[in-house]
Amino acid sequence: MKGVDYQMIILKLGGSVITRKESAFPIINSKNLDRICREISEAKPVKMVIIHGAGSFGHPYAKKYEIGQEIKNQEDFQKKKLGYSLTHNSVKELNIRVCQYLLNYGVPAIALPPSSFILTRNKRIESADLSMIENYLEMGWVPVLHGDVVLDMDENIKMAVLSGDQLVKHLAEKLHPGRIILGSDVDGIYNRDPKTDPQAQLLPLVKSLEDLESLQGARTVDVTGGMTGKLRELLELAKMGIESKIINADQPGLLKKSLNGEKVKGTIISQ
């Protein structure tokens, strides 16, 4: 087994941080994106993979065309096929913006769209050739992946939505990064839904879903499973001994501190 690469960081940027996620059509959160890319550049990462969510650039299309749901007939397949392409083209638009903001601050970002090299089977990654990610990493580029649509080997669905969170899990498992940071729009995982329950408390450490009193943590309807989906992926990693941390990337300065290895508010997902 490959040893841990302590220099490497996998950074997830939530779709809710860089887009107006609740919007029915694609809107970028330019202010956040600009600040976040500045913080990344100031942290001078040596070896980093960035994975961003699709937010309002992906979810409205994926939902409308029911990507990942059973294909009813040939007509439905043709419709979903167009919907798949529309979803990807829209997410790519967001990806261009993310890369452009990173480049503005001198971070050599290079896009690696999952639809080009990943296949799922029943919505879980089945094959993914990571050699290009490794090539770019070794030469000092910052590969940028994103939540995307991908071809699925299950004949009933043929295509699937691949969440940024599943990507985090898969890449962490294969590339053994020293640290995994997830920039969210909340401080971390709460025992109850902080948006509706004033008694909700931030959990500094989560080891299993049982640590939560309720699973209302996901505020918005999210085709990729929201906070619960995220947590399930990270708990899988924790089981393998790979720790990750959710922090609030909406709060200026926190991401930079976290990238620099400082201890900041958030939730650690660990064994």
Add this chain to the structure above:
Amino acid sequence: MKGVDYQMIILKLGGSVITRKESAFPIINSKNLDRICREISEAKPVKMVIIHGAGSFGHPYAKKYEIGQEIKNQEDFQKKKLGYSLTHNSVKELNIRVCQYLLNYGVPAIALPPSSFILTRNKRIESADLSMIENYLEMGWVPVLHGDVVLDMDENIKMAVLSGDQLVKHLAEKLHPGRIILGSDVDGIYNRDPKTDPQAQLLPLVKSLEDLESLQGARTVDVTGGMTGKLRELLELAKMGIESKIINADQPGLLKKSLNGEKVKGTIISQ
């Protein structure tokens, strides 16, 4: 050896047709692009791969950062690395537009950026996993590739510009399409430069570079080699028994006719 797939068409759309190629900054030729995508949809292609040039979205950056030229030192490498990313991000912008216009007319276009899966050695394709292109083709998508920057295994240059024309050659060699059509901004190959020489004659058939009286066919400075570069790739194909045809995609209706198998004005490159 794989037999010829008579249903399959490889279509190249020249950067000079879909962008204002002579521009120092990226400008799309929306009118042409819209019409061309409509013609493609009207031809109802069964199995098609589209490769588009980078035009003014790629060449100004690739030239400015001297991508593909020898890396002088570490500073030059850092500069070229950013230039590489800027070039790719700009070409991706064009690719989004191409896919969007195709989608507008119901063609299920899916982008497969060469920088994600192709490596060159001294500027020639060394490795390219075409399985995703084949997956999409089998399911009825139209894969859309484009001239791009790619990593190069030659340590002195480390990165290269991959022309759409080299892509045409490589894909034709591997996928054995029934037909190869190159949509250009001229009628085909002339014996002399038609822009400066009123005596220039269109050649209906070209078998070797000797068929041309002069190699001034390439009007604009093109980092990927212009018409001569194109012709060299196609002559390589001809040597393998694979025929291709250059037509004028600037002329409304010609591309549709050609896709439909009608005989139109142009230059056939053959043995």
